[in-house]
Amino acid sequence: MRLAAPPGREALRTGGDLDYKRGMIIITGGAGFIGSCLQAALRARGEETVVVDWLGSGDKWRNVARHAPDRLVAPEALDAFLDSRPDVSAVLHMGAISETTARDGDLVWRTNVDLSTRLWHWCAREGARFIYASSAATYGGADRPEQFSDDPAGLEALRPLNLYGWSKHVFDRHVTGWVAGGAPAPAQWAGLKFFNVYGPNEYHKGGMISVVKVKYDEVTRGQPATLFRATVPGMADGAQARDFIWVGDVVNVMLWLLDNPQVSGLFNCGTGVARTYLDLAHAVCDAAGRPRRGAFVDMPEALRGQYQSYTRADMTRLRAAGYTRPFTSLEDGVRRYVHDYLATADAYL
Secondary structure, three states: OOOOOOOOOOOOOOOOOOOOOOOEEEEEOOOOHHHHHHHHHHHHOOOOEEEEOOOOOOOHHHHHOOOOOOEEEOHHHHHHHHHOOOOEEEEEEOOOOOOOOOOOHHHHHHHHHHHHHHHHHHHHHHOOEEEEEEEHHHHOOOOOHHHHOOOHHHHHHOOOOOHHHHHHHHHHHHHHHHHHOOOOOOOOEEEEEEOEEEOOOOOOOHHHOOHHHHHHHHHHOOOOEEEEOOOOOOOOOOOOEEOEEEHHHHHHHHHHHHHOOOOOEEEEEOOOOOEEHHHHHHHHHHHHOOOOOEEEEOOOHHHOOOOOOEOOOOOHHHHHOOOOOOOOOHHHHHHHHHHHHHOOOOOOO
């Protein structure tokens, strides 16, 4: 496993007098990008895992080839599996329709809201823990650092720009409403607002693949790294900035939550630093050993009006909850991705 040196297997710590059962861990979307990296880390710790996903007819199976789960459950068979009341300690819900350009509202609702709701209530009934993927897309057109607070009190003011971000925002509001109202809740719960995650095992994602991988492919073909022209008045081309986070850091946050079951809440999962797309392009060129060459193209019409030109996670609440590990810099993360994966004969984790 090349993402990071995983911690040794140890009994999960309990919070005070709380007692949490051990059992299998379900990972929805466990053959996907973040899910398969999490699966690798859990297997390295010796956990029993159940992946809920489709492998399809392409190369997605390679995401779990080195760290196969104990069981693979098709998403359409998940309800029947849960009805059998398996011995589950935690559900890590990474599965979703994550395309920011998604247009089928009914399908997005069924997948991103209804399924998440069923899993929440199942975990509450069965005494299992529940960690789920939210998204920085919930912040919509926010363009100042203070607008990226994950304080639940500020949820009502958020205005997502696309269907995907809205669906994640709806479920965040459901969760915080249930908790505030005293409804039954999982033994531990955490919603993680993932910012721009990059790293190995994302190769099946098509148009949703990270900009790091896209720029690497361009520069290694001898082309300039192309970036969108800015659409914000007064912003220089390439100065659009995002909080880019190495997938190994995302996995570390989730492992820390599993090791600290007394911690619950809605948390940002970024680095707390906004870096420009020009910074990213330069980091890719440097890591690939290619000259820094860039070109600018107009933003596609399909993205206009729903493109976030600035994101930066406010990490105050996760730090206050006790998470102390440093986050990987953009340059170090890109270098690791290129040298340990993209430039090798086998780019999979």
